[in-house]
Amino acid sequence: MNYILEAKELRKEYPNKLALQGLNLQIEPGEVFCLLGQNGAGKSTTINLFLGFIAPTSGAAFVNGMEVAANPLKIKEHLAYIPENVMLYPHLTGLENLALFSSLAGFKYKEAELLDYLHHAGLPAEAVRRRVGTYSKGMRQKVGIAIAVAKHAKVLLLDEPTSGLDPKASNEFSQLLTQLSTEGTAVLMATHDIFRAKEVGTRVGIMREGELVDVRPTAALNAQELEQLYLTYMHN
Amino acid sequence: MRLFWLLFSYEWRHFRAAKGLVLLCALLLLTGLYGIYYGTTEIERQRQHLTTLPELTRRNVEELKVKFPGPTDAGDIGYYHTTYAVHHPDAWAALSLGQRDINPYYVKLRLLGLQNQLYATDNTNPMKVLSGNFDLAFVLVYLFPLLIIALSFNLLSSEREEGILTLLLAQPVSPGVVVGAKLAFRLAVVLGLAWLLSAVGMLWAQVPLDGRVLTWLGLSTLYCLFWFGVALIITALQRTSAFNAVTLLGVWLLLVVLVPSLLNLGVAAAHPVPQGIELTIKQREEIHAGWDRPKTQTMNRFFALYPQWRDTATIRERFVWRWYYAFQHLGDLAVAKQAAAYANGLQQRYDLVEKLNLLSPAINAQGSLNALAGTDLPTHLKFQRSATAYHDALRAFYYPFLFRKVEFTHKDYAQEPTHTFTSQPELSTALRGLVKLLLSVGVVFAAGLLLLRARPINPR
Numbered sequence: 276m277n278y279i280l281e282a283k284e285l286r287k288e289y290p291n292k293l294a295l296q297g298l299n300l301q302i303e304p305g306e307v308f309c310l311l312g313q314n315g316a317g318k319s320t321t322i323n324l325f326l327g328f329i330a331p332t333s334g335a336a337f338v339n340g341m342e343v344a345a346n347p348l349k350i351k352e353h354l355a356y357i358p359e360n361v362m363l364y365p366h367l368t369g370l371e372n373l374a375l376f377s378s379l380a381g382f383k384y385k386e387a388e389l390l391d392y393l394h395h396a397g398l399p400a401e402a403v404r405r406r407v408g409t410y411s412k413g414m415r416q417k418v419g420i421a422i423a424v425a426k427h428a429k430v431l432l433l434d435e436p437t438s439g440l441d442p443k444a445s446n447e448f449s450q451l452l453t454q455l456s457t458e459g460t461a462v463l464m465a466t467h468d469i470f471r472a473k474e475v476g477t478r479v480g481i482m483r484e485g486e487l488v489d490v491r492p493t494a495a496l497n498a499q500e501l502e503q504l505y506l507t508y509m510h511n
Numbered sequence: 512m513r514l515f516w517l518l519f520s521y522e523w524r525h526f527r528a529a530k531g532l533v534l535l536c537a538l539l540l541l542t543g544l545y546g547i548y549y550g551t552t553e554i555e556r557q558r559q560h561l562t563t564l565p566e567l568t569r570r571n572v573e574e575l576k577v578k579f580p581g582p583t584d585a586g587d588i589g590y591y592h593t594t595y596a597v598h599h600p601d602a603w604a605a606l607s608l609g610q611r612d613i614n615p616y617y618v619k620l621r622l623l624g625l626q627n628q629l630y631a632t633d634n635t636n637p638m639k640v641l642s643g644n645f646d647l648a649f650v651l652v653y654l655f656p657l658l659i660i661a662l663s664f665n666l667l668s669s670e671r672e673e674g675i676l677t678l679l680l681a682q683p684v685s686p687g688v689v690v691g692a693k694l695a696f697r698l699a700v701v702l703g704l705a706w707l708l709s710a711v712g713m714l715w716a717q718v719p720l721d722g723r724v725l726t727w728l729g730l731s732t733l734y735c736l737f738w739f740g741v742a743l744i745i746t747a748l749q750r751t752s753a754f755n756a757v758t759l760l761g762v763w764l765l766l767v768v769l770v771p772s773l774l775n776l777g778v779a780a781a782h783p784v785p786q787g788i789e790l791t792i793k794q795r796e797e798i799h800a801g802w803d804r805p806k807t808q809t810m811n812r813f814f815a816l817y818p819q820w821r822d823t824a825t826i827r828e829r830f831v832w833r834w835y836y837a838f839q840h841l842g843d844l845a846v847a848k849q850a851a852a853y854a855n856g857l858q859q860r861y862d863l864v865e866k867l868n869l870l871s872p873a874i875n876a877q878g879s880l881n882a883l884a885g886t887d888l889p890t891h892l893k894f895q896r897s898a899t900a901y902h903d904a905l906r907a908f909y910y911p912f913l914f915r916k917v918e919f920t921h922k923d924y925a926q927e928p929t930h931t932f933t934s935q936p937e938l939s940t941a942l943r944g945l946v947k948l949l950l951s952v953g954v955v956f957a958a959g960l961l962l963l964r965a966r967p968i969n970p971r
Contacts, residue, residue: 326681328970348683356681362674364521366528378517379682419678432681 277340279304279353279430279461280325284334287320287485294320295485297334304429307452307462309472309493311505312482318465320485322432325463326356339429352381355428359435361419365408369398369418372407376422384425395451396421397444412439420448424455431455433464437471449475469505473498481508514684518692526700532662536704539658543650543708547606547715550646554605554716557616564595564617572924585912585919586832589622594905594927596620596898601885601934603723605716606709607648607877609886618898622909624839625902626794626846629895630787647712648880651705651731652873653767656738658704660759662697663742665752666690667968672752676970686968690746698739705731723883726941730883733948734876740955747962749969770871778863784856790849797845801838813837816844820914833913840906854892861888865940872951879944885934894932901930 280302287295295317302308310318323329324336327347336343338350363372373389384392393403396417407415416439423431431452437445452462452475466472472479473493479501481489488508496504526532571593579587596618604611620628643649667690670676680686709727718724741762745755801809806826814821826834843850868875881887908928912919 323971328677328680330967348685351681351683354681356678358674358677360674361678363678364525364675365673367524371524375517375521376678376682379514379679379684381683422678 278302278337279339280308280463281337282321282324282334283337285321285324285331285336286333287317287324287329288332293485295324295331298487300480300487302430302461302463304459304461305456306478307456307464307476309476309479310463310465310482311467311469311472311479312465313509315484316482317485318482319434321482322356322434322463322465325430325432326354327351353429354432355423355426355430356432357416357419357423357434357436359438360412361415363407363410363415363418366406368404369393369407369410369414369421370403372418373421373425377425380426382425382427389425392421392425393418396424397447413441413444416440417444420451424451429460431460431462431464433462433466435466436464437466437468445471469502470498473501481505483508515688515692515695518684518689519696522693522696526696535658535661536700539650539654540704540708542654543647543704544711546645546647546650547708547712549644550608550648550712551605551715553608553612553644553646554600557600557611561597561599561617564597568594576921576924579919582918582920584832585909585917585923586835588919588924589832589836589905589909589913592621592927594620594929596894596901596930597932598891598894599931599933601936602716602718603727603884603936604886604934606646606712606718606727607880607884607886608644608646609648609881609884610888610891611886612644614891614894620898620902620905622836622839622905624794624798624842625899626843626850627791628902629898630791647708648877648884650708651734652877652880655701655705655731655735656763656767656873659697659701659735659738659742660756660763662700663694663739663746664756664759666693666697666742666746666755668746668750668752668755671749671970676968680968680970687963690743690963690968694739694743698735701735701739702732705735723936723938723941726883726938726945727880729945730876730879730941730948733945733952734872736952737872737948737955740952740959743959744955744962747959747966749966766871767873771874774864774867774870774874778860778867781863782856782859784853784860785849787853790846790853793849794842794846798839798842801841804838806834809834809838809841812841817910820910823914823916833910836906836909836913854895857888858892865943868944869947869951872948875944875947875951879941879948882937882940882944885936887937887940889937889940890934893935897932898930901928904928904930 278301280300282298282300285295285298285300298317298321300308300321310321312318320329324331325338325343327343327350330344339353341350343350363369364375367375370386370389370393373393374384377384377389390403394400398414398417398421402410402414407418410418416436420436437448440448449471456462456477464472464476473496476493478490478492480487481504489504491501491504493501575588575591578591598616600611600616618629619631667676670679679689706728709731713724713727742759745758810826823833864874864878868878878887882889905928908926911917912923
């Protein structure tokens with residue numbers, strides 16, 4: 276089986292903290308894998324290791340079969356990333372930011388296409404030509420989503436992506452993820468939102484103190500059961 | 512390269528949006544133009560002053576012709592006649608005034624003892640000298656690093672602090688390309704300004720278009736590159752913008768203010784030179800003592816040096832000019848060692864600074880630009896030697912009149928030697944400075960790149 280994302284005994288240790296201990300994880304194309312866990316559980320560390328932002332202490336992360344440490348640039352062609360708090364160049368408009376990041380990813384879009392991406396991400400038409408410095412957090416998040424979608428990546432790495440989005444926008448984002456996953460895009464999403472995880476995820480993994488302590492298919496659990504499972508791990 | 516140019520072009524947008532930086536660049540441009548104006552005005556003032564000196568000499572001759580209408584004793588003419596040793600500036604001096612403000616650019620000479628005349632000239636208000644020159648070289652050497660610091664202190668840190676770097680480095684773009692494009696854009700802005708100001712300065716000062724143009728541009732380019740290299744090192748440490756700003760300003764203070772001051776103290780201690788005033792007083796005492804010494808003693812000492820005049824008549828009069836000029840000259844010879852020690856001491860200090868200026872590229876750049884413009888200490892010492900040779904020529908002209916008792920007529924004024932000296936560039940010094948700057952640039956960039964390699968850029 277060719278996994279689009281894979282972690283083999285992935286470990287990250289800081290001088291006074293073990294952030295991730297021997298993570299083994301495989302994600303297939305079209306799968307939405309939600310990482311649940313408290314702050315400091317290792318969710319963001321996992322995403323940062325897949326992005327190559329930090330180097331593993333031992334073990335390896337693979338994207339589309341390529342080891343991240345050995346192919347730091349190549350793997351980013353296959354990844355799109357939406358952080359918890361999307362920050363953009365404040366003096367550029369939403370449209371200009373999208374044009375810049377798309378160009379960096381190797382895509383040269385016409386203005387109409389860029390507008391279309393922003394529209395589908397839910398950014399109001401009146402905002403697209405406004406400086407991002409005037410945007411709310413939610414509006415920036417929508418530009419971040421447009422940047423990720425416009426990249427046509429095989430993998431989406433999401434770190435609390437709906438943070439700052441209103442319920443309607445969060446719902447639209449969930450629909451977008453579902454649509455992308457049906458098109459074959461794999462998603463690794465770190466989140467605190469159990470209900471969103473249940474809604475969009477195909478599998479959920481629960482992390483505690485740097486360890487992936489449980490992985491379940493979401494189809495096998497309802498929201499209450501997932502919540503109960505999560506709380507059980509958190510209280511143990 | 513596509514990504515490099517893409518980021519480079521967006522840097523222009525970021526730069527335009529940062530109104531403070533645009534304003535700072537405009538301010539530095541105006542400051543540079545003022546520096547050019549200051550330098551060219553000062554050199555023009557010196558030139559104007561120098562053009563009046565022949566007229567002063569001519570008027571002096573006219574007055575002497577009235578005072579001494581017929582043939583007269585040459586001793587009277589030598590005593591009352593004033594002439595000048597003049598140091599004409601090179602056109603480049605307008606861009607780097609160097610020591611032309613503190614060292615005299617002409618020496619007023621009579622046939623009397625030379626040494627007190629060499630050091631008697633003080634034609635500048637010391638309070639004005641205290642503030643230093645505000646020429647283009649000053650702007651390039653002292654103010655441009657501040658612009659580079661203002662442009663580069665937050666090269667990556669601002670994007671990290673604003674959270675943009677995570678999204679940026681999540682794209683398939685190497686951190687090295689991001690840093691390179693940012694650095695290259697800032698370099699283009701700074702070098703654009705430096706070259707523009709240099710071009711304006713060269714046109715304004717009407718410098719000859721020879722190899723020195725390239726040397727000047729090379730020196731200013733490498734000096735700016737050095738500061739960008741320092742900024743690269745600080746960027747590679749990946750600390751906060753505040754840390755970077757304070758550290759870069761600290762480095763500026765160290766290399767531009769502290770090291771030069773310490774070097775100045777160090778070379779002064781290593782090569783003490785006798786004070787000019789001590790030399791002048793000793794020479795004056797020697798000359799005054801000449802009035803009281805037996806004339807035969809004075810003349811025998813003089814004839815030992817100039818045996819060609821030994822057969823001139825024994826002095827029996829109470830006063831004769833040849834005796835007077837003989838003890839004037841012996842006064843000079845009495846302090847010859849001190850005069851040589853003074854000049855040698857200054858040269859040794861200069862040479863030591865030349866050896867140690869690798870410690871401060873600011874000193875190196877300033878010294879090299881001065882050398883290029885012919886406004887450095889060696890040029891001044893050359894002028895002093897030239898003035899000394901001129902005084903020798905004056906003595907050689909008047910001695911036959913004095914010792915052969917030939918009367919000085921009006922037509923003899925035209926035979927009197929004249930003096931001119933024009934600064935020549937110390938090209939070898941400037942080129943050595945260029946090589947040393949290249950070395951400094953190599954060191955800082957190598958250190959910066961090694962640091963970047965050792966500490967991969969963390970977007971968080």
